[in-house]
Amino acid sequence: MHLSIRHETLYRYTQPQAYSIEQLHLTPRAEPQQQVLSWHISTPGHCEAYVDAFGNASHMLTLNAPHDVVRIVVEGIVATVPLPGGRLRAHDNLPPLIFTVPTSLTRPTALLADVAAASLPALGNPVCTANLLGLAAHIQGAVAYQTGATNVATTAAEALLLGAGVCQDHAHVFLACCHAHGVPARYVSGYIDPGSTGHAASHAWVDAWVEDPDFTGWVSIDVTHARLMTDGYCRLAIGRDYESAAPVRGMRRGGGDEVMRVEAKIVPVQ
Structure with missing residues (x-):
């Protein structure tokens, strides 16, 4: 495309x-x-x-x-190009484990750990793509999309308690849940063909490290829409959170x- x-x-x-x-x-x-x-x-x-x-x-x-x-x-x-299963083709020089370190915007709390535990396997077990899509769907239901409800300084914990936010907040909540389980995950800023979604063309989503039976590596997930990244997305920057990829x-x-x-x-x- x-x-x-x-x-x-x-x-x-x-x-x-x-x-x-x-x-x-x-x-x-x-x-x-x-x-x-x-x-x-x-x-x-x-x-x-x-x-x-x-x-x-x-x-x-x-x-x-x-x-x-x-x-x-x-x-x-x-x-x-299309991304079957949302799987990235990139081979990064950075080790995935650097994306397990929380930031001030993605620091896990007990409530965030509970959300993670509801969708992800027990600590220490491999996490697959289906687990992460389940987590995205959980967050989509817990944090309603609402423009103006939050700002760039809103933390994952605050957005979850508020129950409202935008794509940036969805990404931060997802990252915090992954960090609570030691799963490498990173913030992505970029663009999306908005189509009929009604959401802004400037967008934020996440990459997470999976261990599927036939693939180990980064999978890109749009938490706001609880779906995998497609060829309708353009990636600008990656980072630990909004502050490093805005x-x-x-x-x-x-x-x-x-x-x-x-x-x-x-x-x-x-």
């Missing part, structure tokens, strides 16, 4: 800012299951490309002159209020 992608992030400030710095994960990953056919990034200021610790194509954007608007636009076409994340120096608008459009093309 070919996906035509356009993603615009616009910041407006009520007062000029003296300085802004933004970390961008807005370039699709180089992986066997996707190929970037064309890609362009447009930003103000100085934009320096680098590869981060997780192998993500990244940029550091800095603006040193006074500004009251920051507009970041990326667009291009990515070719994707498409845009930064800080500014200056007064006033900030308004951010994000528009992402993903269209399958021939």
Whole structure:
């Protein structure tokens, strides 16, 4: 499948800012299951490309002159291939065990451990794809999709107690449950062909390490929809949680209020 992608992030400030710095994960990953056919990034200021610790194509954007608007636009076409069983073809240099370490957003609690125990085998036993899809379905039922119910600082434990959240929260709850059972799992940011789902085209999901009878490795799972990743997804970045894989994340120096608008459009093309 070919996906035509356009993603615009616009910041407006009520007062000029003296300085802004933004970390961008807005370039699709180089992986066997996707190929970037064309890609362009447009930003103000100085934009320096680098590869981060997780192998993500990244940029550091800095603006040193006074500004009251920051507009970041990326667009291009990515070719994707079907993923039978959601199984990733990538062979990572990073050991899976580094993705068993909880973060402040994914730290397990007793309640999260109970959710994990309801779907996953006893500690120490192999976890298969069916177990993880069962966990995703459990989370889908426990945390209703509700825009605006949470924010980027909401933890997995808080989202579960609230019973509402968005794709980012679903991913964090799933990660926390996996960590409670010592299962390697990581956060994925990217895009999805929204089709008729009614959800945003900018999306978050997870990769988890499975031991199926015929496969051992990473399987990619969309927790929000309790399904496996397909060729309708484009992967931007992986990390331990939102903070390490967010498409845009930064800080500014200056007064006033900030308004951010994000528009992402993903269209399958021939």
